[in-house]
Amino acid sequence: MPVNRQVVLASRPDGEPVLQNFRLQQGAVAEPKDGEMLVRVRAISMEPAIRGWLDDNDKNYFEPLPVGGVMRALSIGQVIRSNLPGYAPGDYVRGLMGWEDYSIAGADTVLLQKVDIAEDMPLTHYVGALGGSGLTAIVGLDAIGRIKPGETVVISAAVGAVGHVAAQYARHKGCRVVGIVGSAGKAKVALEQVGYHAVVNYREAANLEQAIREACPEGVDVYYDNVGGPTLDAMLNNMKTFGRIICCGMISSYNRSDDPPPLYNMWQVVARELELKGFLLYSYGDRLPAALATNLEGIRAGWLKPIENKRVGIDQAAELFCELMSGRTTGKSVLEMDLPEQVG
Amino acid sequence: MPVNRQVVLASRPDGEPVLQNFRLQQGAVAEPKDGEMLVRVRAISMEPAIRGWLDDNDKNYFEPLPVGGVMRALSIGQVIRSNLPGYAPGDYVRGLMGWEDYSIAGADTVLLQKVDIAEDMPLTHYVGALGGSGLTAIVGLDAIGRIKPGETVVISAAVGAVGHVAAQYARHKGCRVVGIVGSAGKAKVALEQVGYHAVVNYREAANLEQAIREACPEGVDVYYDNVGGPTLDAMLNNMKTFGRIICCGMISSYNRSDDPPPLYNMWQVVARELELKGFLLYSYGDRLPAALATNLEGIRAGWLKPIENKRVGIDQAAELFCELMSGRTTGKSVLEMDLPEQVG
Numbered sequence: 303m304p305v306n307r308q309v310v311l312a313s314r315p316d317g318e319p320v321l322q323n324f325r326l327q328q329g330a331v332a333e334p335k336d337g338e339m340l341v342r343v344r345a346i347s348m349e350p351a352i353r354g355w356l357d358d359n360d361k362n363y364f365e366p367l368p369v370g371g372v373m374r375a376l377s378i379g380q381v382i383r384s385n386l387p388g389y390a391p392g393d394y395v396r397g398l399m400g401w402e403d404y405s406i407a408g409a410d411t412v413l414l415q416k417v418d419i420a421e422d423m424p425l426t427h428y429v430g431a432l433g434g435s436g437l438t439a440i441v442g443l444d445a446i447g448r449i450k451p452g453e454t455v456v457i458s459a460a461v462g463a464v465g466h467v468a469a470q471y472a473r474h475k476g477c478r479v480v481g482i483v484g485s486a487g488k489a490k491v492a493l494e495q496v497g498y499h500a501v502v503n504y505r506e507a508a509n510l511e512q513a514i515r516e517a518c519p520e521g522v523d524v525y526y527d528n529v530g531g532p533t534l535d536a537m538l539n540n541m542k543t544f545g546r547i548i549c550c551g552m553i554s555s556y557n558r559s560d561d562p563p564p565l566y567n568m569w570q571v572v573a574r575e576l577e578l579k580g581f582l583l584y585s586y587g588d589r590l591p592a593a594l595a596t597n598l599e600g601i602r603a604g605w606l607k608p609i610e611n612k613r614v615g616i617d618q619a620a621e622l623f624c625e626l627m628s629g630r631t632t633g634k635s636v637l638e639m640d641l642p643e644q645v646g
Numbered sequence: 647m648p649v650n651r652q653v654v655l656a657s658r659p660d661g662e663p664v665l666q667n668f669r670l671q672q673g674a675v676a677e678p679k680d681g682e683m684l685v686r687v688r689a690i691s692m693e694p695a696i697r698g699w700l701d702d703n704d705k706n707y708f709e710p711l712p713v714g715g716v717m718r719a720l721s722i723g724q725v726i727r728s729n730l731p732g733y734a735p736g737d738y739v740r741g742l743m744g745w746e747d748y749s750i751a752g753a754d755t756v757l758l759q760k761v762d763i764a765e766d767m768p769l770t771h772y773v774g775a776l777g778g779s780g781l782t783a784i785v786g787l788d789a790i791g792r793i794k795p796g797e798t799v800v801i802s803a804a805v806g807a808v809g810h811v812a813a814q815y816a817r818h819k820g821c822r823v824v825g826i827v828g829s830a831g832k833a834k835v836a837l838e839q840v841g842y843h844a845v846v847n848y849r850e851a852a853n854l855e856q857a858i859r860e861a862c863p864e865g866v867d868v869y870y871d872n873v874g875g876p877t878l879d880a881m882l883n884n885m886k887t888f889g890r891i892i893c894c895g896m897i898s899s900y901n902r903s904d905d906p907p908p909l910y911n912m913w914q915v916v917a918r919e920l921e922l923k924g925f926l927l928y929s930y931g932d933r934l935p936a937a938l939a940t941n942l943e944g945i946r947a948g949w950l951k952p953i954e955n956k957r958v959g960i961d962q963a964a965e966l967f968c969e970l971m972s973g974r975t976t977g978k979s980v981l982e983m984d985l986p987e988q989v990g
Contacts, residue, residue, distance in 0.1 A: 354917075530912055544929075549915045564908030568874055571893045571924040573698075578922040580915040585888075 304642060306331045309373045309401035309619045315356055319627050323356075324373065324620035331404045338408040339384035342644065343399055346619065347376040347429035348626050348635035349463070350551060373401040373619070376413060378428045382644070394419050396428060401619050403642040413584065420598065430634035431597050431608035435463035438583045439526075440471055440593040442548040445586060446579045447524040451476030454518050456537060458482040459528035460498060461491045463634040464550060466609050467597070468526050469496050474605045477524075480517050482533055484629060491632050495609065504533060511536040526550060531563035538567035538576070547578040609633025615640040648986060650675045652746035653717045653963045659700055663971050667700075668717065668964035675748045682752040683728035686986075687743055690963065691720040691773035692970050692979035693807070694895060716744040717963070720757060722772045723749065738763050740772060745963050747986040757928065764942065774978035775941050775952035779807035782927045783870075784815055784937040786892040789930060790923045791868040795820030798862050800881065802826040803872035804842060805835045807978040808894060810953050811941070812870050813840050818949045821868075824861050826877055828973060835976050839953065848877060855880040870894060875907035882911035882920070891922040953977025959984040 305328045312325040334340045352375060358366045367374065377399040381391050386408060389395065397414035399405035407414055417428055430436055442464075443449050455472040459465045460481025469492075472479045481498040483489050484505050492498040500517045507513035514522075514536055521542035527534050530552025537547070552562075570576065583590075600606030611631045613622045619637050626635045649672045656669040678684045696719060702710045711718065721743040725735050730752060733739065741758035743749035751758055761772055774780055786808075787793050799816040803809045804825025813836070816823045825842040827833050828849050836842045844861045851857035858866075858880055865886035871878050874896025881891070896906075914920065927934075944950030955975045957966045963981050970979045 530916075534912070549912075552913045552916055562910050562913060564910055565912055566906050566908055568878070568893075568909055569896045569906060571922055572874075572896055572926070573924070575924040575926055575929060576922075577924070578915055578920075580917070580919040580921070582916070582919055585919060 304331050304404075304644070305329070306402055306404045307616050307642065308403075309616065311356060311367050311369055311371055311373060313369060314358060315353070319353065319356070319624050321620050321624060324623075326617060326620075329402075332406050334383055334385050334406055336385050338406050339386045339389050339395075340382045341379035341395060341399060341405050341407050342382050342642075343377050343379040343401075343403060343405055343639055344394075345378045345426045345429050345639065346401055346637040347378075347433060347435070348619075348623050348637060349375065349435070350627065352623065353627055373623075374398055375401060376429060376434050377405070378417060378425060378433070379405065379407075389416065394425075394428075396433065401616070401637075403616065403639065423598070423601070426610060426612060426636045426638055427601070427608055429636055430463065430610055431467050431601065431606065432594060434583055435634055436467045436597050436608070437590055437593040438550060438581075439464045439468035440596050441583060441586045441589045442526060442550050442581055443468055443472055443475075443524070444593075445589060446548045446581055447526065447546050449475055449477055449524050452478075453523035454478045454480065454520060454542075455524045455526065456480045456482065456514065456518065456522050456540075457498075457526040457528070458533050458537075459551070460501065461488045461496060461609065461632045462528060464528055465526070466492075466496045466633055467606065469498055470600065470606045471596070472524075473497055473499075474600065480514075480522075482514070482529075488632060491609070495607070511539050514540045521545070524548065527552070531565070535565050535567050538565075538570040538574075541570065541574050541576055543574050545574060545576050547576060549578055549580045611635045612638055614638045648675050648748075649673070650746055650748045651960050651986065652744060653960065655700060655711050655713055655715055655717060657713060658702060659697070663697065663700070663968050665964050665968060668967075670961060670964075673746075676750050678727055678729050678750055680729050682750050683730045683733050683739075684726045685723035685739060685743060685749045685751050686726050687721050687723040687745075687747060687749055687983055688738075689722045689770045689773050689983065690745055690981040691777060691779070692963075692967050692981060693719065693779070694971065696967065697971055716746055718742055718744055720773060720778050721745075721749070722761060722769060722777070723751075733760065738769075738772075740777065745960065745981075747960065747983065767942070767945070770954060770956060770980045770982055771945070771952055773980055774807065774954055775811050775945065775950065776938060778927055779978055780811045780941050780952070781934055781937040782894060782925075783808045783812035784940050785927060785930045785933045786870060786894050786925050787812055787816055787819075787868070788937075789933060790892045790925055791870065791890050793819055793821055793868055796822075797867035798822045798824065798864060799868045799870065800824045800826065800858065800862065800866050800884075801842075801870040801872070802877050802881075803895070804845065805832045805840055805953070805976045806872060808872055809870070810836075810840045810977055811950065813842055814944065814950045815940070816868075817841055817843075818944065824858075824866075826858070826873075832976060835953070839951070855883050858884045865889070868892065871896070875909070879909050879911050882909075882914040882918075885914065885918050885920050887918050889918060889920050891920060893922055893924040955979045956982055958982045 381393045398412035481492040528551040725737045742756035825836040872895040
């Protein structure tokens with residue numbers, strides 16, 4: 303009889319999550335009710351945003367996950383049984399599902415959609431460069447950044463899931479692309495694999511604001527902010543007049559939502575007439591098909607080379623998430639599920 | 647022989663400006679060169695923005711004023727002699743001129759424009775409700791706030807030069823208008839003279855964020871920010887999803903540009919998908935005629951009642967500016983010049 307392996311929240315993290323905050327348990331495979339379907343989860347997208355759902359406060363855009371509840375993530379899976387019109391066994395679906403072998407999905411599943419898997423693309427790309435993070439990169443640069451050829455674009459978390467796709471797209475569009483990273487190893491990846499024109503290592507810079515100025519002497523048109531905090535602060539003093547800041551994530555706050563790092567340079571928003579705009583992909587549904595087409599084309603044409611930090615097996619899930627939140631990873635962190643016994 | 651009384655910067659303020667930072671001196675009346683004109687200054691607009699020009703740093707949008715230099719402000723005056731094509735004696739002009747009886751203006755004078763003074767309007771309104779602050783209120787709410795009937799609009803520095811005009815316009819447009827003020831006296835003015843639907847006194851509130859929540863239980867669509875700092879921070883936690891923040895001024899930073907107050911809640915920009923946009927009227931020239939027409943119509947129709955904090959005489963200039971920067975004033979601070987002997 304098939305079992306359903308699940309990762310649950312054992313306790314709330316205090317700051318950076320640790321393995322002990324999670325527990326692997328076995329449960330029964332649920333039966334889909336009317337309007338539901340049973341999905342075999344194939345790949346799970348590990349994202350910093352998940353960290354926010356683990357705190358018990360009202361500061362986030364989802365309800366807090368209860369202790370003992372099954373961890374959630376944007377995942378891709380294959381329909382096993384369906385009582386939901388329009389979905390049939392064998393279909394690939396993406397949506398907010400559990401960290402588990404078998405998940406129940408329904409019409410109210412967040413971001414549920416059918417996904418066509420191109421034959422020449424690995425499945426994991428559909429929770430990476432062809433999934434939320436990859437499309438976030440494109441939509442952010444287009445809809446909020448409004449990038450133009452010749453502009454200077456700075457990207458923080460430069461070799462992260464969003465950053466490394468954003469950089470390749472901005473470069474493809476004719477921008478000068480400067481990355482901000484936190485290690486020499488990442489700087490090397492940024493320059494050699496991703497194709498940044500210049501890189502600033504914020505851990506090595508004696509004065510981050512000055513280091514960015516040296517990398518962008520003419521100022522910055524568009525800042526793709528994935529980190530917030532002191533990096534955003536240093537960027538505010540480096541923007542050109544009418545600069546745009548895509549506020550996509552503030553990972554500097556995620557591990558410490560009750561004690562976020564302060565910002566001091568907001569006056570520059572007035573003085574330089576900056577635009578800061580928060581941005582969750584969920585709100586830009588009409589732009590997703592074009593963004594997907596862009597990245598598919600990019601991978602095939604070679605201007606977009608996705609980087610994946612992949613682990614295999616549900617017993618690796620908690621470790622992968624903790625590694626992600628420690629800031630040590632490069633590219634898109636994705637968990638490929640080991641294949642459980644298939645249900646009926 | 648006519649003299650030119652001038653107020654110069656005697657020393658740089660350390661924090662809040664004091665009278666000793668300024669000096670009244672007498673000079674000769676200059677002769678306009680080719681392309682210049684001699685203007686008799688009639689009314690001077692006192693604005694918090696001036697404070698920023700007095701610090702010797704690169705954090706502002708104008709060059710720092712040198713010590714010993716004549717203080718500047720947006721002023722309205724009358725042309726005495728003109729060597730500038732298109733301008734004739736008797737014309738009223740507005741532009742960045744000195745705190746002095748007679749100023750030289752030319753084609754490169756910042757914001758120089760001819761002004762038609764309506765017969766039924768006092769001259770001082772043209773540096774107030776019909777000048778920079780009044781038009782800033784309208785353009786900010788229209789171009790950045792994009793206010794709609796039924797929306798909740800919060801305005802800080804609620805009875806200030808910009809705030810009291812913004813409030814009356816937003817109310818006229820069918821919004822619910824909530825003001826943030828710093829004294830019981832201002833709260834009274836806000837409710838009784840300006841017409842705010844509700845007021846929060848940030849000095850009396852034990853918890854500003856909570857006090858705003860009680861005044862705006864449904865959340866805030868548009869925040870007209872004139873102060874920055876802790877008030878902006880409290881507002882970030884009170885915005886509705888997709889809320890817009892008009893970043894018009896950050897007076898909380900002006901007296902302490904090297905030690906601005908920190909912000910902690912920027913994560914809400916992402917979580918609530920907020921838009922913050924800095925805004926200087928200088929960049930919205932195409933919107934000025936319509937905004938002026940709006941406020942003229944408003945004053946005549948009665949829905950806009952300008953409040954002026956007026957003093958008369960150049961020997962009052964420094965005191966008026968210091969009073970403004972102390973945060974004690976209500977309405978638009980304007981200096982009406984006493985009339986010097988007229989030049990030739």
